[in-house]
Amino acid sequence: MTQRTRRSTFTLIAFTGVLAVAACAPSSDNDTKGSGDGGDAKATTLTVWSWRVEDEAAYNKIFDAYEAKHEGITVEFKPFKATEYNKVLATGLAGSDGPDVPQVRSYGQVEPTIASKSLVPLDGKVDLSGWDENVVNSAKSKADGKLYSVPLARQTVQMFYNKGLFEKNGISEAPKTWADFTAAGDKLLAGGVTPIAVGAKDDWTLPIVHEVLAAPRFGGAAFQEEVLTGKKSFTDPNFVASIDVFKQLAKYFPKNVTGVAVTDAQTLFSAEKAAMFPGGSFDMAVLKKANPKIDLGVFEVPAPTGSPEDKATTPGWADGNFAVNAKSPNQEAALELVKWMSTKEFGQMVADEVKQISAVPGVTYNDPLLKQMADNYEKSPSPYLLLTDFRYGTPSGTDLMGKGAQQLLLGSKTAEQVAADIDTGVKAWFKPSS
Amino acid sequence: MKTRTGLAFLAPALILFGVFVLYPMLTAFSYAFFEWQGTSRQGFAGLSNFSALVNRAPFKTDLPTALLHNVLFFVGTMLVQNTIGLSVATLLHRRARTRRMLQTLYAMPYLVSPIVIGYLWTLLLSPTFGPVNQLLTKIGLEQFALPWLGDPKTALWVVILVSVWQWVGFPVLLYGAALGGVPEELTEAARVDGASHGQVFRKITFPLLIPAIGTVSVLTFIFAMEAFALPFAFGGSTGNPAGSTDFVSLLFYRSAFDSGAVDAIGTSSALATVLFLIIFGGAMAATKVLRRHERRMAS
Numbered sequence: 001m002t003q004r005t006r007r008s009t010f011t012l013i014a015f016t017g018v019l020a021v022a023a024c025a026p027s028s029d030n031d032t033k034g035s036g037d038g039g040d041a042k043a044t045t046l047t048v049w050s051w052r053v054e055d056e057a058a059y060n061k062i063f064d065a066y067e068a069k070h071e072g073i074t075v076e077f078k079p080f081k082a083t084e085y086n087k088v089l090a091t092g093l094a095g096s097d098g099p100d101v102p103q104v105r106s107y108g109q110v111e112p113t114i115a116s117k118s119l120v121p122l123d124g125k126v127d128l129s130g131w132d133e134n135v136v137n138s139a140k141s142k143a144d145g146k147l148y149s150v151p152l153a154r155q156t157v158q159m160f161y162n163k164g165l166f167e168k169n170g171i172s173e174a175p176k177t178w179a180d181f182t183a184a185g186d187k188l189l190a191g192g193v194t195p196i197a198v199g200a201k202d203d204w205t206l207p208i209v210h211e212v213l214a215a216p217r218f219g220g221a222a223f224q225e226e227v228l229t230g231k232k233s234f235t236d237p238n239f240v241a242s243i244d245v246f247k248q249l250a251k252y253f254p255k256n257v258t259g260v261a262v263t264d265a266q267t268l269f270s271a272e273k274a275a276m277f278p279g280g281s282f283d284m285a286v287l288k289k290a291n292p293k294i295d296l297g298v299f300e301v302p303a304p305t306g307s308p309e310d311k312a313t314t315p316g317w318a319d320g321n322f323a324v325n326a327k328s329p330n331q332e333a334a335l336e337l338v339k340w341m342s343t344k345e346f347g348q349m350v351a352d353e354v355k356q357i358s359a360v361p362g363v364t365y366n367d368p369l370l371k372q373m374a375d376n377y378e379k380s381p382s383p384y385l386l387l388t389d390f391r392y393g394t395p396s397g398t399d400l401m402g403k404g405a406q407q408l409l410l411g412s413k414t415a416e417q418v419a420a421d422i423d424t425g426v427k428a429w430f431k432p433s434s
Numbered sequence: 435m436k437t438r439t440g441l442a443f444l445a446p447a448l449i450l451f452g453v454f455v456l457y458p459m460l461t462a463f464s465y466a467f468f469e470w471q472g473t474s475r476q477g478f479a480g481l482s483n484f485s486a487l488v489n490r491a492p493f494k495t496d497l498p499t500a501l502l503h504n505v506l507f508f509v510g511t512m513l514v515q516n517t518i519g520l521s522v523a524t525l526l527h528r529r530a531r532t533r534r535m536l537q538t539l540y541a542m543p544y545l546v547s548p549i550v551i552g553y554l555w556t557l558l559l560s561p562t563f564g565p566v567n568q569l570l571t572k573i574g575l576e577q578f579a580l581p582w583l584g585d586p587k588t589a590l591w592v593v594i595l596v597s598v599w600q601w602v603g604f605p606v607l608l609y610g611a612a613l614g615g616v617p618e619e620l621t622e623a624a625r626v627d628g629a630s631h632g633q634v635f636r637k638i639t640f641p642l643l644i645p646a647i648g649t650v651s652v653l654t655f656i657f658a659m660e661a662f663a664l665p666f667a668f669g670g671s672t673g674n675p676a677g678s679t680d681f682v683s684l685l686f687y688r689s690a691f692d693s694g695a696v697d698a699i700g701t702s703s704a705l706a707t708v709l710f711l712i713i714f715g716g717a718m719a720a721t722k723v724l725r726r727h728e729r730r731m732a733s
Contacts, residue, residue, distance in 0.1 A: 086691050094473045108694030115696040116472030143696075201584055203674050256561040258675040259584020264562045394693040394701075395492035399672060406676040410586065428491035429695065 044333045045074045049092065049099035051085035052320070058353035065349065066340060073333060093118035093325060100328040101337055104149050106138035106319045108391035113323075114141045114148050120324040121146040125335060126342050134383045135359050138318035142392055150341045151359035152320035152350065156281045156377045157212050157384060163295040165193060165275040174299035181302050185252040188275050195252035197274035199262030200409055203402030207386050210242065210401060211315040212278035213249060216303035217242035220313045220382030228389060230432025234423040235416075238308055243401075244415035245304055246408055258406050266290065281357055281373050298372055300380065313382035314373070318359050393429025400425040459710075465703035471696050483697075483704035493685070493701070500673070500680045501712075503590060507681070508658035510594040511601075516650060518598070519605025520643075524635070526606070527613040537610060541603030548600065552667020555596050559583050583668060586678030593668050593679050600664070601657075605650050612646035613639070641731070648724035652717050659713045662687070682709050 050059065056079050063075035078099065080088045086105070092098035093116065104110045104119070113119060123146050128136050132154070139149040161174065166184070169191040175181040188195040199205055218239040219226075226232040232239075254260045254268060266283070268274040270290035277287065278301075287296060300312035322341050324334045340346055347360025355367065357374045365371035383389070390397025404418030413421075466483050469476040487493045522540060526533045543551065558566050559582040567579040582592050616639055624634050662683040665673065671688045673680025686709065689695070690702035 090473055111694050112472040112696050112698060114472065116474045118472070201674055202670065203672050203676075204670075254562060256581030256584050259559075259561040259581030261556065261560065264560055268562060391694045393695045394689050394698070395496075396694060399492075399688075402672065403676050406674070410676060412586075412676065425491050 043072050043074070044330050045076055046101060046330055046333055046337055047076045047078055047099040048101045048103070048322070048337075049085075049089060050077065050079045050103040050320075051082040052103070052354075053079040053081065055079070055354050058355075061353055062346070062349045066337065070336070073337075075337065089113070090116075093327070096327060098325050098327060100325055100330050100334040101322055102325055103152070104321050104323045106149075106151065106317065106321050107388050108142075108393070108396070110139075110149065110321070110323075111141060111143065111392055115143065118326055119148045120326050120331065120335070121148060122150070122324070122335075122338070123147050126150055126339055128342060130361055131359065132318075132361070132381065134316065134381065134388060135318040137388060139321050149321035149323035150338050151318040152322060152341070153354070153356040154281075154316050154318055154359050154374070154377060155384075156314050156316040156357065156373045157208050157279065158281075158298045158314055158373060158376065159212055159301050160269070160277045160279055160283070160287060161297050161299060162269070162272060162275050163297045165272055169193065169275070174297065175302055178302045178305050182249075185249070189252065194254050194268055194274040195276060196249065197265040197268040197277045198253045198257055199260050199265035200253070200257040200406060201260055201264075202262040203406055204398065205262045205265075205402075206246075206405040207398040207401040208280060208384070209278045210246070210405060211382075211384050213301055214242040214245040214304055215313050215315045215382050216307040216309065216311060217245055219308045220315070220385075222308065224383050224385050224389065227385075228433055234419050234426070236419075240415050240419045241306060242304075243405070243408065243418050246405055247415065248304075250409060253409075258409055270294065281370070284369060284373075285355065296369060298369060298376075300376055311380065313380045314376040315382045315384045316377045317384045317388050320356075390426050390430065393426075395425045395428065397422060397426050462703050463707055463710075465699055466707045468700060469697065470699040473699065479700060483700040484708070486701050487704055487708065490701075492689070493705070496677065496680060496685050497682070497705075499677060500682045500685045503673075503679070503681050504659050504661065506590060507594055507597070507661055508655055510591070511598060511654050511658055512651060514595070515598040515602055516605050516647070516654065519602050519650075520609050520647075522602070523606045523609035523613055524639075526610060533610075537603070537606060540606045543600045544603045546600075548597075548663035549667045551596065551600050552664050555592070556583060556668060559592065584675055586676055589669065589675060589678045593665055596668075597661070597664050608646055608650055609643065612643050616642050644731070645724065645728055648720070648727070652720045652724070655716050655720060656713055659709065659716070 048059070048063070052059070056077060059077040059079075063077055066075060067073055089098075089102055089104070090113070093102065093113065098118075104113055122139075126147065128139075128147070128150070131151075135151050135154060136147070138151050140147050165188070166172075166174075169187045171184045171187055175184050185195040198209055200209075218236070218241075223232065223236070223238065227234065227236075250257070254265065254274070260268075265274070265277065266286065267290070269277040270287060272291070272294065277283070279287070284296075287294075300314055302312050303310045322338055324331060324338055328334050342360065344360055344362055347358035347363040350356055350358040350360075351363050351365055351370070355370065357365075357370060357377070363374075365374055386397035386401050400422045401418075404413065404421050407413035408415060408418050465475075467479055467481075469479045469482075487497060526536055529536075558564050561567055561579075561581040561584060566582075570576065570579040580588055582588050620638050620642075621634050624638055629637065660683055661681050665679050665681050665684060666687075669675070669679035669684075671684055671692060673684055682705070686702055686705050689705065690698055695701070
């Protein structure tokens with residue numbers, strides 16, 4: 001009996017020991033895999049992490065082209081679920097199992113990663129001269145002004161519209177003036193069609209809707225400059241008036257708009273129950289797929305009456321940037337790859353394979369709609385201000401605008417109050433530069 | 435020898451508990467006392483991360499509302515879920531035939547992920563395509579065809595009621611078991627003495643159920659304070675619309691994982707610590723009251 005007890009005690013202790021060892025094992029295991037070929041200069045495997053699971057095939061094609069030209073380099077593309085990517089990447093970069101080339105967030109959202117000293121500064125190593133300034137800013141740190149990544153894509157926001165429904169309701173072309181725009185809304189309303197499909201239940205869409213409908217009303221790029229230097233604040237009358245545009249156009253939105261999810265809004269549009277959808281270039285694929293029969297068009301919403309400058313704009317920003325992990329054992333090869341990502345060759349492949357507007361200037365587009373969005377941005381760009389400059393702390397400008405616009409649409413706050421909330425909210429962390 | 439054998443048997447569980455529960459908890463606790471630059475830890479911060487929860491936006495404005503929603507969630511769940519649960523359990527207790535089947539049926543939604551439940555109910559309640567409002571309109575109740583999830587006045591209660599709908603099987607099971615433990619001699623004796631059904635329930639069954647009610651209350655409190663999945667499925671991480679379904683764990687989620695603040699780890703760890711203390715303190719206090727009551731009943 002005692003012997004048996006002793007034996008089982010021993011077995012137990014041994015088992016516990018195995019458990020403890022097993023708990024430590026995975027990381028060391030991955031270590032050897034990660035830097036497996038590091039010693040041999042001829043054969044290097046670069047790992048690229050991304051949150052774009054849907055683009056895996058496209059990236060494999062792109063990196064095959066890179067491998068063909070760079071002997072001994074294998075690029076391994078590893079996508080993770082978008083909603084978990086931030087956590088996965090933070091853990092990967094903090095430990096030793098991170099990727100050589102991580103896809104990183106842009107503007108303020110990459111700042112914590114940069115502050116962790118996880119990324120290699122790329123100044124003097126990558127040449128982004130001639131690129132759009134707003135795009136380059138997505139890759140820079142506001143804290144030290146250095147460049148930390150190469151932007152992948154430009155996202156633009158604009159109005160999508162159903163050309164067939166427009167014609168059916170006696171609107172022959174995309175509106176050119178604010179009066180045209182509201183007249184079109186009235187005609188569609190009279191025809192029993194919801195003019196603008198907005199999904200205000202999802203607060204994150206509202207800052208985008210605000211940019212699409214009213215960027216010229218607050219002054220776009222000019223206002224960006226003034227608010228960043230502290231000459232103006234969000235309580236500026238023009239900014240307040242831009243928020244009020246929501247109220248003016250609310251009659252064109254679906255009924256009970258704060259209960260309508262963005263997927264519902266897209267369904268309204270693709271079921272041809274709504275004629276316009278304010279959205280991003282990233283929505284194009286979804287809209288086309290949902291109802292391929294719709295003759296889809298895009299236009300820049302004309303400047304609302306009273307705008308500082310009577311000129312329509314296409315607001316945009318950059319995202320999907322690629323960087324070099326400071327702990328990568330293959331830094332030189334990783335840098336080479338990231339440098340290639342700033343070339344027109346790579347940009348063209350992004351346009352053709354990933355079907356996004358490349359961040360690289362001078363790329364051409366086969367898709368006419370994509371081309372129109374890219375051209376519009378080229379011609380009359382403006383920053384998606386609350387994203388490009390006001391996501392560097394909590395609460396973010398976009399969160400504040402989302403919540404505020406909902407309150408405005410619900411009637412619980414006025415445009416002045418919403419603007420004041422945004423102003424006090426961002427002042428929790430934002431300091432003007434002058 | 436005996437204690438050593440005992441320890442050896444405890445060791446696997448203790449080690450697992452230590453590595454996967456205690457250690458992460460203590461580190462998270464320690465994170466709250468440091469300054470952070472992204473994921474790299476800086477100097478000791480004292481209580482500044484905690485004072486940020488009271489003094490700095492968004493915590494200054496969002497934390498009190500979120501906490502209030504947690505409390506409303508607890509009160510609403512206590513009132514509705516436990517009342518319904520107790521009534522159903524009492525009715526089922528008297529019924530021999532289909533009790534098992536009905537218990538299983540009541541517990542069914544509980545087997546589905548809250549994320550899926552939230553998504554399904556969002557579709558059902560959608561003001562544009564949702565069948566709930568279409569049905570209400572068809573039967574002449576247009577005035578009740580509201581934008582349920584789009585109005586701050588109703589959204590929180592929708593979250594609470596759907597949660598009740600999902601979890602009501604849980605108190606049914608617990609109360610069912612507790613009712614089975616009430617000695618029949620007592621109820622029979624009372625009945626012989628001429629007590630009515632209601633009197634038997636009020637004077638005998640209910641007092642004997644108090645320990646079970648206490649347990650359910652403590653579990654409901656913990657559940658309500660850490661509510662995350664269902665509110666997330668309904669209103670996203672920002673508590674749409676206009677923050678009306680915001681909860682403390684959502685505030686934690688967005689300040690920890692969705693923010694561009696470089697000190698996010700510090701403030702969000704402080705928030706997690708505060709939430710833990712609220713839950714731990716509340717549960718401890720409730721258990722203490724419960725124990726005292728049990729002791730009084732025993733004597």
